[in-house]
Amino acid sequence: MSFNVLIVDDSHSMRSVIKKIIAISGFKMDQCYEAGNGKQALEILSKTWVDVILSDLNMPEMNGMELLSALKGDNVLQEIPVIIVSTEGSEERRKLVLKMGAKQFIKKPFSPEHVRKILYEVIGVGDDGTYEGNERDVESGDF
Amino acid sequence: MMGHMKEMNETLRAAIFDVFERMYYVFLEPFHDECSEYDVGSSIKFDGALHGELMILVSEELAKTMVQNLLGVESEEVTEQDIEDCVKEAANMICGDFLSKLDQTKVFDLSIPVFIRRPRGFREGNKACSVSFDAESGVFGAVLSLSE
Numbered sequence: 001m002s003f004n005v006l007i008v009d010d011s012h013s014m015r016s017v018i019k020k021i022i023a024i025s026g027f028k029m030d031q032c033y034e035a036g037n038g039k040q041a042l043e044i045l046s047k048t049w050v051d052v053i054l055s056d057l058n059m060p061e062m063n064g065m066e067l068l069s070a071l072k073g074d075n076v077l078q079e080i081p082v083i084i085v086s087t088e089g090s091e092e093r094r095k096l097v098l099k100m101g102a103k104q105f106i107k108k109p110f111s112p113e114h115v116r117k118i119l120y121e122v123i124g125v126g127d128d129g130t131y132e133g134n135e136r137d138v139e140s141g142d143f
Numbered sequence: 144m145m146g147h148m149k150e151m152n153e154t155l156r157a158a159i160f161d162v163f164e165r166m167y168y169v170f171l172e173p174f175h176d177e178c179s180e181y182d183v184g185s186s187i188k189f190d191g192a193l194h195g196e197l198m199i200l201v202s203e204e205l206a207k208t209m210v211q212n213l214l215g216v217e218s219e220e221v222t223e224q225d226i227e228d229c230v231k232e233a234a235n236m237i238c239g240d241f242l243s244k245l246d247q248t249k250v251f252d253l254s255i256p257v258f259i260r261r262p263r264g265f266r267e268g269n270k271a272c273s274v275s276f277d278a279e280s281g282v283f284g285a286v287l288s289l290s291e
Contacts, residue, residue: 092250107240108235109166
C-alpha cells in the first residue's frame, strides 16, 4: 500500500528533510504534496486526497492551529491523521493540539528515527502489527 | 538575578548544541571572545511568561555547511534562498527549544523569524545573555534580549 503525504511548513528546507525521512523510512509514498502554510494546504486538500498530514504550527497567513480547526470542521477532511511537527514544546500546547484533533506531536529538533517511529504509530502498522513497506533503519548518516 | 542569568545562558547553550547536533550535524565549541565576522542572521520574538527576542548570527561558510548537512547537497548547489530558509529555521528551533527547556509548563508564542543580511553583531542594550561558538567551517553567535 502506498500513501499520499502532505507536508505543511513555511520552511522549504524543513519540508525537504521531512520528505527525505519519509522516503528512506521504507514507506511507499505515492505523492508528496507540499504547502507553505495552512491556506495552501487547504487548497491542495480541496483537489486531492492525502493519507497523512505533517504540519508545523508557526506559519504565516494560516498557522497550524487554524489548519487543525479547519480540518476538524470538515466532515471528510477530519478523517485525515495529522502529525504536528513544531518547535513549540510546552505540555499545555501539546495537549491542546491533540485535543484539537492531531494524532501525534513531534518536537523540533527531531531525530529521523523518532519521526519514523511516530509515522509507524500513526499510519505504518498494518492489521498484523507489521508494516508492508521496505523498512530499513534510518541513521543520521543517511542525510 | 545572577543565578537566573546563568541558568538562561546555560539553557541557551544547551538548546544551541541540541539543534546543531541533531539537525545540522555540526559540533560547536564555545568561543569566549565576541566575534564580529557574521554574514547572516535571523531574529525571532517570543511572548508568554517571558517576552523578548533571540537573534542568531552565522558566518556565510557555516551557514552553507548547515544547508549542506541538512539537505544532503553539495556546496555548489546551495542557494541564497536555502541559506535564508535554513538560518530562519535554526532561529525558530533554537528559540523553541530554549523556551521549552527553560520551562516546559509555560506556553510561548513565537513570531515568524526575520532574516538579516550583514548583522551588526552583538549590541549592548537590554541583552540578557550572549554566546559565541566556533565550528570547523565558521562562527556562530546568539543574543537573547528580554523586555518588560
